[in-house]
Amino acid sequence: GAVVSQHPSRVICKSGTSVKIECRSLDFQATTMFWYRQFPKQSLMLMATSNEGSKATYEQGVEKDKFLINHASLTLSTLTVTSAHPEDSSFYICSAPPMGGYEKLFFGSGTQLSVL
């Protein structure tokens, strides 16, 4: 079945540094990828929609200059948390629907970000 690979699975960084998270669709092309954030014991909150070849669409309240999204190819989207602070510590998950097949939406395994 379709697989979405997300790396790294866990990252610890110092406050003020930037962290890049990669999301790859391994056996299908994805013109759209979604980035979510999940706080402990809470549901997923959509942060932004990544579109191949164009600018990402951010949800209300999400700082686009802080959470940089790049979708340079049909199989790769990246989320960069710039100048990370402890309040950015969270579980970040990406997802992608196969092209033409929105009835399935596959998720990456998530990235646990801890900012010290």
Place this chain on the structure above:
Amino acid sequence: GEDVEQSLFLSVREGDSSVINCTYTDSSSTYLYWYKQEPGAGLQLLTYIFSNMDMKQDQRLTVLLNKKDKHLSLRIADTQTGDSAIYFCAATDSGYSTLTFGKGTMLLVSP
């Protein structure tokens, strides 16, 4: 916007059936999903149902959809301890402009 609600906790004994319920508010929701999340892991797609279906069965999983009442349920037959996890339901419209998740139901299966 869409609002998806789930009960937060369910406890069952191994071998029993589990039923996790979900309600949603947007009648135009086209695709409805059930995901499983184990601790520290991403979401695993368990099953999905298209809104023109009433039921879908996949091995131990049965999804029931009552579109009139906007009620979705996931039944797990012969529940095992390995089924202990958080289960999320999610709904989206046909244009996939939004995907809304419930807060998740924690299923605890005891031996």
